[in-house]
Amino acid sequence: MKKVAPDEASALEAIETREWIDSFDYVLHGGDNSRTVRLLDALRMRASQAGVKQPFTSNTPYLNTIPVHQQVAYPGNRDIERRIKSLIRWNAAAMVVKANRESEGIGGHMSTYASAATLYEVGFNHFFRGKDAGHDADLIYFQGHASPGIYARGFLEGRFSEQQMANFRHEQAEGGGLSSYPHPWLMPDYWEFPTVSMGLGPLAAIYQARFAKYLENRGLKPASDQKIWAFLGDGETDEPEALGSISLAAREKLDNLIFVINCNLQRLDGPVRGNHQIITELEAVFRGAGWNVIKVLWGSDWDELLAKDSDGLLAKRMGEVVDGEYQRYVVEDGAYLRKHFWGTDPRLLAMVSHLSDDELRKLRVGGHDPVKVFNAYRAATLHKGQPTVILARTIKGYGLGESSEGKNITHQQKKLKGSELKQFRDRFGVPVPDETVEDAPVYRPAENSTELQYMKARRAALGGLVPRRVLKAEPVPPTSTESIAASFEEFKAGTEDKKASTTMVFVKMLGKLLRNKEVGKLIVPIVPDEARTFGMEGLFREVGIYSSIGQVYEPVDMATLLYYKEAKNGQILEEGITEAGSIASWIAAGAAYANQAVNTIPFFIYYSMFGFQRIGDFIWSAADARCRGFLLGGTAGRTTLAGEGLQHQDGQSHVLSLPVPNCLSYDPAYAYELATIIKDGIKRMYIDGESIFYYITVMNEQYAMPPMPKGAGVEAGILKGLYRFKESPERSKDAKEVKKPKLRAQLLGSGTILNEVLKAQEMLAKYGVAADVWSATSYNELYRDANAATRWNMLHPGEKARVPYVTECLAKTDGPIIAASDYLKSQPAMLAQWIGKPITTLGTDGFGRSEDRGALRNFFEVDARYVTVATLSALMRDGQLDAKVVKQAIKDLGINPEKPNPAIS
Numbered sequence: 001m002k003k004v005a006p007d008e009a010s011a012l013e014a015i016e017t018r019e020w021i022d023s024f025d026y027v028l029h030g031g032d033n034s035r036t037v038r039l040l041d042a043l044r045m046r047a048s049q050a051g052v053k054q055p056f057t058s059n060t061p062y063l064n065t066i067p068v069h070q071q072v073a074y075p076g077n078r079d080i081e082r083r084i085k086s087l088i089r090w091n092a093a094a095m096v097v098k099a100n101r102e103s104e105g106i107g108g109h110m111s112t113y114a115s116a117a118t119l120y121e122v123g124f125n126h127f128f129r130g131k132d133a134g135h136d137a138d139l140i141y142f143q144g145h146a147s148p149g150i151y152a153r154g155f156l157e158g159r160f161s162e163q164q165m166a167n168f169r170h171e172q173a174e175g176g177g178l179s180s181y182p183h184p185w186l187m188p189d190y191w192e193f194p195t196v197s198m199g200l201g202p203l204a205a206i207y208q209a210r211f212a213k214y215l216e217n218r219g220l221k222p223a224s225d226q227k228i229w230a231f232l233g234d235g236e237t238d239e240p241e242a243l244g245s246i247s248l249a250a251r252e253k254l255d256n257l258i259f260v261i262n263c264n265l266q267r268l269d270g271p272v273r274g275n276h277q278i279i280t281e282l283e284a285v286f287r288g289a290g291w292n293v294i295k296v297l298w299g300s301d302w303d304e305l306l307a308k309d310s311d312g313l314l315a316k317r318m319g320e321v322v323d324g325e326y327q328r329y330v331v332e333d334g335a336y337l338r339k340h341f342w343g344t345d346p347r348l349l350a351m352v353s354h355l356s357d358d359e360l361r362k363l364r365v366g367g368h369d370p371v372k373v374f375n376a377y378r379a380a381t382l383h384k385g386q387p388t389v390i391l392a393r394t395i396k397g398y399g400l401g402e403s404s405e406g407k408n409i410t411h412q413q414k415k416l417k418g419s420e421l422k423q424f425r426d427r428f429g430v431p432v433p434d435e436t437v438e439d440a441p442v443y444r445p446a447e448n449s450t451e452l453q454y455m456k457a458r459r460a461a462l463g464g465l466v467p468r469r470v471l472k473a474e475p476v477p478p479t480s481t482e483s484i485a486a487s488f489e490e491f492k493a494g495t496e497d498k499k500a501s502t503t504m505v506f507v508k509m510l511g512k513l514l515r516n517k518e519v520g521k522l523i524v525p526i527v528p529d530e531a532r533t534f535g536m537e538g539l540f541r542e543v544g545i546y547s548s549i550g551q552v553y554e555p556v557d558m559a560t561l562l563y564y565k566e567a568k569n570g571q572i573l574e575e576g577i578t579e580a581g582s583i584a585s586w587i588a589a590g591a592a593y594a595n596q597a598v599n600t601i602p603f604f605i606y607y608s609m610f611g612f613q614r615i616g617d618f619i620w621s622a623a624d625a626r627c628r629g630f631l632l633g634g635t636a637g638r639t640t641l642a643g644e645g646l647q648h649q650d651g652q653s654h655v656l657s658l659p660v661p662n663c664l665s666y667d668p669a670y671a672y673e674l675a676t677i678i679k680d681g682i683k684r685m686y687i688d689g690e691s692i693f694y695y696i697t698v699m700n701e702q703y704a705m706p707p708m709p710k711g712a713g714v715e716a717g718i719l720k721g722l723y724r725f726k727e728s729p730e731r732s733k734d735a736k737e738v739k740k741p742k743l744r745a746q747l748l749g750s751g752t753i754l755n756e757v758l759k760a761q762e763m764l765a766k767y768g769v770a771a772d773v774w775s776a777t778s779y780n781e782l783y784r785d786a787n788a789a790t791r792w793n794m795l796h797p798g799e800k801a802r803v804p805y806v807t808e809c810l811a812k813t814d815g816p817i818i819a820a821s822d823y824l825k826s827q828p829a830m831l832a833q834w835i836g837k838p839i840t841t842l843g844t845d846g847f848g849r850s851e852d853r854g855a856l857r858n859f860f861e862v863d864a865r866y867v868t869v870a871t872l873s874a875l876m877r878d879g880q881l882d883a884k885v886v887k888q889a890i891k892d893l894g895i896n897p898e899k900p901n902p903a904i905s
């Protein structure tokens with residue numbers, strides 16, 4: 001065989017490649033796209049048959065997804081829009097620079113918005129629909145660190161005064177200020193979605209989009225063309241939450257969802273993927289998950305060069321440069337680019353021989369080109385049957401000058417020197433005069449200027465200002481309080497001897513609420529694959545499991561009464577094993593009163609251990625977003641959930657719920673307590689419109705539910721967190737022989753541990769101790785009330801002091817206080833300062849064991865025997881009882897005083 005020299009081989013190969021491409025082009029120009037796809041399929045098939053190993057790739061070349069010939073012309077006035085964008089760029093940077101000059105270290109970010117300005121401005125001028133668009137109004141998750149740019153636009157729109165701009169990050173200053181990031185709690189008329197805890201926004205947006213379809217399919221919201229836009233950082237996609245549910249979005253065909261990933265190739269410390277390409281990686285991930293992916297990599301400046309690239313040399317080169325190198329190109333000059341990017345092949349060099357170094361350097365990337373961005377958004381909004389992700393290549397710190405643009409330090413840059421401000425001003429043509437430019441003043445043109453008029457007209461055409469948080473939902477009918485109360489009446493009566501768990505009681509209540517004529521439709525039950533755990537499977541058949549396509553198979557249990565019924569109008573959100581996804585649904589439903597103008601009432605029930613501990617950051621963001629609804633911590637209680645061991649047994653969720661200021665947490669023991677809390681919660685949230693939500697633990701231990709004690713103040717006590725459940729029987733008959741003077745004590749119990757406390761009350765009678773038993777439904781509420789009173793008293797000397805509720809209840813009672821719960825001892829202990837006497841707390845500090853309830857309660861020292869000994873011991877310390885009695889009790893009750901400390905064993 002004739003040997004071919006390498007050079008000759010590559011020349012021959014080039015000719016051969018050319019011929020193949022020409023043949024392909026011939027078919028392509030025939031105009032039948034599907035024919036070309038079939039042709040490629042046939043080739044692939046042939047290669048497979050011949051045993052040619054084809055590397056798997058879910059990537060397309062490193063080029064714009066939308067070819068030039070498929071672009072439409074830009075509909076806006078490019079020149080005016082550029083001027084507006086320049087003013088916003090300036091104001092965004094100026095507000096951060098000024099804030100940091102005035103308060104050193106106050107923070108703020110310039111480089112994120114600088115990279116994303118075009119991405120936002122094309123949206124504001126041509127896509128984002130405001131609230132006046134009614135049900136079509138879009139929901140937009142702004143990248144948290146881009147807030148200065150969003151405020152800067154608001155300033156031009158006349159939404160914020162110069163004073164407010166100057167008070168960036170000083171909400172408390174005179175005239176009000178602007179919060180660092182999107183916080184609906186702090187700016188409830190403006191921000192809708194807290195996004196700055198990175199990763200939460202993308203996941204929340206997916207479930208928001210799914211919830212929008214749920215509302216439509218259930219007839220709670222008319223069909224609409226609403227879009228959910230989520231802007232995120234490329235670095236942010238490293239958060240597991242960010243990409244964790246993208247397959248759901250594809251499966252559900254969420255074509256109302258658009259992700260825009262600002263691919264500036266940098267995160268806080270440096271490049272996102274220095275040695276690789278983040279865009280290539282994300283393209284594969286999203287395409288693999290079934291998304292429509294639109295890459296916006298190259299600006300129009302590149303069109304001509306790429307048109308000449310008939311052999312794909314340039315495209316190949318673009319695809320092989322790693323991000324660290326691309327970042328380098330941003331900071332280097334044109335000569336560097338010519339040598340390092342173009343200089344790898346003489347044919348590439350020849351392609352740009354007509355361009356000067358400066359022109360080479362100025363070739364723009366796609367995310368800074370309004371035409372490319374517009375076309376990507378247009379394609380995304382028109383796309384059907386899939387969610388879309390736009391991967392937009394941008395430059396971090398774009399336009400911020402040499403010390404910032406593309407540099408690794410750019411994320412943290414908060415200051416610009418006078419000369420840098422001047423450069424910035426000149427580059428973007430901002431009309432700030434030389435005399436003041438170094439002060440970094442914000443600039444707003446005259447009200448009747450072309451720029452402001454244009455902005456206003458665009459926003460008016462698109463349904464008004466964005467972002468805007470508007471409360472449009474009708475409150476639920478006030479009469480629902482009565483209808484709910486009537487249906488809950490049975491819970492007041494108790495179950496006599498029939499045993500039930502609070503979980504069973506809750507499920508019964510939920511059923512009643514679902515059947516309630518006034519609120520039934522609004523209830524949204526959410527479960528993360530735990531419906532059977534909580535005995536909720538009866539609801540499957542009754543209200544159906546939501547499925548956007550109904551049920552396309554015959555379920556295996558079709559013949560049974562409780563079959564697994566999926567339906568397009570199903571009410572239950574069965575999320576599968578994802579507490580993060582479930583809470584995202586709960587957040588969408590809990591804030592629907594503001595975002596979707598529907599007052600949905602979500603009940604999310606889950607294993608309590610996997611709540612605040614696992615998804616605490618989501619719950620915090622729900623609080624910020626002013627969500628309303630109920631979180632139910634099921635199988636709660638460290639010793640109550642028997643057998644499951646330390647990863648399931650929750651003894652901390654009430655400690656973890658305390659920091660959430662608008663979350664009310666309860667640990668009820670009995671049916672009537674639970675009924676009282678839920679009934680009041682619906683009234684406060686959905687009739688009175690309070691931005692609070694509830695965390696309630698429910699348990700799986702079964703016992704007879706007592707009737708609600710008679711007497712005024714019980715319901716109020718349940719809600720405030722404490723009431724006397726059972727007074728001491730004066731002296732039990734067994735105790736007659738006890739010669740001692742009467743001893744007294746106050747016993748507090750929560751959740752199922754209240755039953756242990758009641759048993760202890762009887763035991764103590766035998767030792768001559770008359771104890772009252774209190775049900776402590778919420779230590780957290782007691783703590784907040786007491787703190788509020790103490791604070792008020794500190795600030796109002798000389799006025800009649802307010803008495804905390806817990807003091808009112810307990811300070812004047814007789815005897816020591818012993819409090820037992822299935823949670824950490826710190827729960828009751830935090831009230832000690834307001835009780836005025838010693839308090840002994842029993843709780844479940846430590847790791848659990850895979851044991852049964854009895855063994856666990858012995859291990860953690862929270863059963864009736866320990867409550868008894870703790871009481872006797874407290875009386876002894878108070879000098880009312882001899883140590884011998886306590887010792888004897890320890891012996892009688894079979895307690896081993898030398899057992900290891902459960903807190904650390």
Ligand SMILES: Cc1ncc(C[n+]2csc(CCOP(=O)(O)OP(=O)(O)O)c2C)c(N)n1
Pocket residue numbers: 111112115143145196197198199232233234235236237262264266267268272396411
């Ligand atoms: C959960 C979480 N971790 C860390 C941070 C701190 N943080 C703020 S911005 C940032 C880098 C952002 O990079 P990227 O997502 O690429 O956004 P860019 O600013 O480049 O657009 C980091 C680490 C945060 N806000 N949230």
Ligand SMILES: [Mg+2]
Pocket residue numbers: 233234235262263264265266267272
């Ligand atoms: Mg980035």
